Amino acid sequence: MSAEPVAGDALDVLFGALADPTRRQLLQRLLANGPATATVLAEPLACSRQAVVKHLQALEAAGLATPERVGREVRYRATPERLASAVGWLLDAGGSWDRRIDRLRGRNQPTRNRR
Amino acid sequence: MNDDVCVEREIELEGSAAELWELVATADGWRQWLVDDAAIEIEVGGVGEVVDDTVHRHVRVVQVEPERSLTFHWWEHDDPSSVSEVVIGLVGLPGGGCRVHIVERPLQPLAFARSTQQSMWEVRACLLALSVHARARV
Numbered sequence: 481m482s483a484e485p486v487a488g489d490a491l492d493v494l495f496g497a498l499a500d501p502t503r504r505q506l507l508q509r510l511l512a513n514g515p516a517t518a519t520v521l522a523e524p525l526a527c528s529r530q531a532v533v534k535h536l537q538a539l540e541a542a543g544l545a546t547p548e549r550v551g552r553e554v555r556y557r558a559t560p561e562r563l564a565s566a567v568g569w570l571l572d573a574g575g576s577w578d579r580r581i582d583r584l585r586g587r588n589q590p591t592r593n594r595r
Numbered sequence: 596m597n598d599d600v601c602v603e604r605e606i607e608l609e610g611s612a613a614e615l616w617e618l619v620a621t622a623d624g625w626r627q628w629l630v631d632d633a634a635i636e637i638e639v640g641g642v643g644e645v646v647d648d649t650v651h652r653h654v655r656v657v658q659v660e661p662e663r664s665l666t667f668h669w670w671e672h673d674d675p676s677s678v679s680e681v682v683i684g685l686v687g688l689p690g691g692g693c694r695v696h697i698v699e700r701p702l703q704p705l706a707f708a709r710s711t712q713q714s715m716w717e718v719r720a721c722l723l724a725l726s727v728h729a730r731a732r733v
Contacts, residue, residue, distance in 0.1 A: 566600050573602040573679070573699050576648065581604055583628035584695070587618060 494563065497542035502527065503535045507544055510558035517553050601700035612662040612685045612693050619683050619695075620665050637665065645669070668702065678702045 497503055506521055522532040536556050539545035544563055545556045608615060618624035625633040625645065630652075635643020641656040651672040658666035663685055670678035684696040 569701060570600065570602060577602055577604045577697060577699065579648075580629055581606055581697075584608070584618065585606065587628055 494542050494544070494567065497538050497544060500535065500538070502532075503539055506532065506535055507539060507558055510545060510556060511560065515548060515550075515555040515557040517555050521556070601698055604697045605694060607688065607692055607694045609692050612687045615685055615693050615695065616662045619685065620659065620661070644672075676703045 498507070502525065505525070509521060510516060518529050518532045518536055521536070522529040525532065536545055536547070539556075540547065542563075543566065544559060546559050547554050547556055549555075618627060620637045622633040622635050622637065622643070625635075630645040630647045631649075632646040633643065633654075635641055635645065635654050635656070637656055637659065639656055639659050643654050645652050645654055652669045653672060654667055654669045656665070656667045657680070658664065664682060666680065666682045668678055668680050670676075679699050679701045681697070681699045686694045686696070688694060
C-alpha cells in the first residue's frame with residue numbers, strides 16, 4: 481500500500497481540512513459506516529449534495545478520503561492510514577529536529593529563531 | 596518522493612558560514628548537535644553510520660557545497676524504506692551571523708508501521724480532540 485503525500489504544507493492542509501465541522505462529521509461517518517456516495521452523505525446534513533462534494537474534495541486533497549467508482553456511483557472512502565503515517569513521520573522528525581536545533585543553539589547565541 | 600511532506604527548520608546564529616560549516620560538515624561537528632555518534636567522512640559519495648537517539652542509521656553524502664549546503668540521505672539500519680533526504684543550507688547574513696536552513700523529506704512513500712485499525716483509532720482521537728476544542732471555543 482502506498483501513501484499519497486499530504487498536499488501543500490502538510491500539517492496546515494491536513495488540519496485545515498479537519499478544521500471544518502462538516503468535514504469532520506463526514507470523515508467520522510466514512511470511518512464508522514464505510515464508503516458512501518455524496519448523495520447519501522448529504523441526506524442528514526443541512527447542505528446540498530454539491531456542498532458535500534466540495535467538502536469531500538477537500539478531504540481528498542488532504543489525503544483523508546479517496547473516491548472510488550462503483551458502477552455509476554462514486555463512493556468516498558476514508559483513508560486514515562495516510563493521515564497516521566504522514567502525521568507520525570512529521571511529528572517524529574519534527575521533534576528530532578527541534579532537539580537538534582536546541583543543541584545547535586547551545587553551540588551558539590542565536591540572533592533570531594524562526595519556525 | 597513525498598514532495599509535500601517535509602520538516603523544515605530555520606535558525607539564525609552568530610558566527611560566519613565558515614565557522615558553522617565545521618558543525619555541519621564534519622563528524623566531530625555532527626556529534627555536537629546532530630547525532631549522538633558519527634562515523635563518516637563528509638564528502639560526496641561518503642558513506643557511514645550514525646547513532647541518533649539510540650537509532651542506528653546509515654548515511655550517504657549526496658552533495659557538498661562548502662560553506663553553503665550539505666545534502667545527505669539517511670535511513671534506519673534495519674529499514675531501508677525509511678530513507679529520507681536532509682538538506683542543510685547556510686547563508687551568511689549582511690549584518691553578520693548566518694542563517695541555517697534545514698529540510699528533511701522522506702524519499703519513499705511513508706511506510707505503514709501501524710495497523711489500519713490502530714490508524715483509525717488515532718484519526719478518531721484526532722477528530723474527537725478537534726470537536727472538543729471547537730465546542731470549548733463556542
